[in-house]
Structures are given as C-alpha cells and as structure tokens.
Amino acid sequence: MVSTKGKKVRKNISTHLVLIFISCISLGPILLVVLNSFKSHAEIVRNPLSLPTVFHFENYVTAWETGKFSTGFINSMILSGITIIIVLIAASLAGYVLAGKRIKGSDGVLVYFMMAMTVPIQLFLFPLYYAMASLDLIGNIPAVSLILSATSMPLAVFLMRTFFLNVPRELEEAARIDGASTWQVIWHVMRPVVSPGxxxxxxxxxxxxxxxxxxxxxxxxxxxxxxxxxxxxxMNGTYSSDQAILMAAAVIMIAPIVIFFVCIQKYFVDGMASGAVKG
Structure with missing residues (x-):
C-alpha cells in the first residue's frame, strides 16, 4: 500500500516537473520580450537578459503612435468580427445539414471540404487580386473578410459537424413532434447544445x-x-535598429490575444474536449 502510494506521489512530482519545464520554455520568450520592452536599445544590446535599470514607458507611446495601433486595432476587430460572424452562420448551417445527411451527396461534400483544406491559398492570390481590383475592393475590409471566411470554412464545417453529431436525435425529433420549424430547431434546440462548438x-x-x-x-x-x-x-523598416520600440510594439500586439484567451480558455478547452468525442 505504501509502495503504491509512493509511486503515485513520484509520478505526480515528475509530471508537474515536466509541465513546469514546458511552461518555462513556452513563457520564457514572452517574458523576455516584456522585460526588454521597458529597456533602451543600448541595454538590450548590452545584455538582453538583465533587468532594466530605468523603466522606459515612452517605448510604448512611440510604438503605439508609429504603428498606428489606434486604427490598426479597430480594423483588426472589424476584420475578425465580420469573419467570425460569416463563418459561424455558414459553418453551423452546413454542419447541421451534413451531420444529419439531409441532402444527397453529403459524403461527397465532406470529401470536397477535406480536399479544400489541403489546397494552399497562394494558388488563388492572383485571380482573387484581379477580381478584387476589377470590383474596386482593394483596401475594403469586409471584402477581405469574405476571403478569410472561405479559407477558414472547411475546418469550421468539420468541427461544427462533429458537434452536431453529438446532439441526441431525440431532441430534434421531440421538437419536430411539438411543431417546431427547422429554424426553431436550429436556434432553440441545437444552438444551446452546440454552443461550446x-x-x-x-x-x-x-x-x-x-x-x-x-x-x-x-x-x-x-x-x-x-x-x-x-x-x-x-515598423520593421523604420525601427529595425531600435529593438526597444519593436519589443514594446510586440507586447502591444500580444497583450489583447493573451487576455482574450485567458478569459475564454475554459470554454475553448471544454469545446475541444466535447467535440473530440465523435467524428
């Protein structure tokens, strides 16, 4: 009994040591960037691993103004927001149809999406640019969102199909018996169940x-x-010789993503776990 308990303790310790080591490897570069963002360029060149003697907060002001992040963040949010909305609507409907094999040739459609995941976007850049230029859509953020939505669609459809496969068919059948329409089934019955997806x-x-x-x-x-x-x-061309400004700009870029992911990581992990049950 004691021997078994001792083995379990040693196994837990070794597991935690491995996880700590992996965490250090993963977080080390980020912490180094944050540390160097408060130093001058001369201090970084002298010793990038040292602590800053004086915290240069002006690096962030210069980086924010030079990188035009006030405009960039707004454009990024618009681009990401429109792309997410398009993909969620299209992938959810496609996943619902393909999960229940509600159309003829569902297997062929799945094969098509699988093949689409292997085709590099570089093959379509020239014809896409020609079409966008002809329609005077160069620089149009919603139009670019459509392209990003198309590139993200195959994986999103596969994921949503997996989540719909995990929904018991009895739920839909019960809703149909109660007189629910297809839209009501999707919105009121399916959507809450597949919300992790x-x-x-x-x-x-x-x-x-x-x-x-x-x-x-x-x-x-x-x-x-x-x-x-x-x-x-x-900023690379302008401040390629000033690593402090680039480090501060990198922190500005990383911070929103890290904060966002920390806030929703529980739902993301739960969704990935529940979506891996059935394929």
Missing part, C-alpha cells in the same frame, strides 16, 4: 484572422486599412 470555432477563426498576414498584406493597401499586424510589421 460555436465558441471553439469563433476562437480559432478569430485568432487566425487577427494574426493573418499574407491575405491582408495583399488586399489591404494603404495605412487607413492596415490591421494591427500590418501596422506592427510596417
């Missing part, structure tokens, strides 16, 4: 849209339409 898809799509560079740098031209990511990357 909606949160999971929203987080994944939101983070992808927020950090996206290739598509936004191609179609969002002009500083007025720059996202926060493009504003940060535009």
């Amino acid at each position: 909606l949160i999971t898809v929203a987080v994944i799509v939101g983070l992808q849209s927020w950090n996206e560079y290739l598509i936004t740098s191609t179609f969002l031209q002009g500083e007025d339409s720059f996202t926060a990511t493009l504003g940060f990357l535009s």
Whole structure:
C-alpha cells in the first residue's frame, strides 16, 4: 500500500516537473520580450537578459503612435468580427445539414471540404487580386473578410459537424413532434447544445484572422486599412535598429490575444474536449 502510494506521489512530482519545464520554455520568450520592452536599445544590446535599470514607458507611446495601433486595432476587430460572424452562420448551417445527411451527396461534400483544406491559398492570390481590383475592393475590409471566411470554412464545417453529431436525435425529433420549424430547431434546440462548438470555432477563426498576414498584406493597401499586424510589421523598416520600440510594439500586439484567451480558455478547452468525442 505504501509502495503504491509512493509511486503515485513520484509520478505526480515528475509530471508537474515536466509541465513546469514546458511552461518555462513556452513563457520564457514572452517574458523576455516584456522585460526588454521597458529597456533602451543600448541595454538590450548590452545584455538582453538583465533587468532594466530605468523603466522606459515612452517605448510604448512611440510604438503605439508609429504603428498606428489606434486604427490598426479597430480594423483588426472589424476584420475578425465580420469573419467570425460569416463563418459561424455558414459553418453551423452546413454542419447541421451534413451531420444529419439531409441532402444527397453529403459524403461527397465532406470529401470536397477535406480536399479544400489541403489546397494552399497562394494558388488563388492572383485571380482573387484581379477580381478584387476589377470590383474596386482593394483596401475594403469586409471584402477581405469574405476571403478569410472561405479559407477558414472547411475546418469550421468539420468541427461544427462533429458537434452536431453529438446532439441526441431525440431532441430534434421531440421538437419536430411539438411543431417546431427547422429554424426553431436550429436556434432553440441545437444552438444551446452546440454552443461550446460555436465558441471553439469563433476562437480559432478569430485568432487566425487577427494574426493573418499574407491575405491582408495583399488586399489591404494603404495605412487607413492596415490591421494591427500590418501596422506592427510596417515598423520593421523604420525601427529595425531600435529593438526597444519593436519589443514594446510586440507586447502591444500580444497583450489583447493573451487576455482574450485567458478569459475564454475554459470554454475553448471544454469545446475541444466535447467535440473530440465523435467524428
């Protein structure tokens, strides 16, 4: 009995040590960026691992103004928000239909989405740019949201289909017997049950849209339409020799994502766990 308990204690200790080690590796670079964001460029070059002798808060003021983050954050929120709404509506309806095989050729549609996940977006950049330029939509944030929605749709559909598969069919059948329409079934019966899936898809799509560079740098031209990511990357040429300003800008970029994920991590983990039950 004692031997078994001792083995369990040693196993728990070793597990926690491994987790602590992994956490240090993951958080170390972020903490180093935060630390160096309060130092001068000379201090960073001299010793990037040292503590700042004087906290240079002006680095954040300069980074905020130079990166035009006041405009960039608004554009990023608009871009991510529109993309999330489009994907949630389309993927939810598609997942509901494909989970119940309510149309002919459902398996073929699933194969199509699976193949679409393997096709790189780079193949479509030129025709997309030609079409966007012809329609005078270069620099139009909602139009770019449609492109991001299309790239995120295959994975979102697969995830939402998985969540709908986990909903007992008896719930829908009972609602149908009570005279509920398809819209009422989806909104009042299915939506509350698959809400963890909606949160999971929203987080994944939101983070992808927020950090996206290739598509936004191609179609969002002009500083007025720059996202926060493009504003940060535009500083490389101006402040490539001043690491302190770039570190402060990186913290400004990272902070909203970290805060957002910490606030919704419980729902995100629960959604990923419940969505992995059935495929």
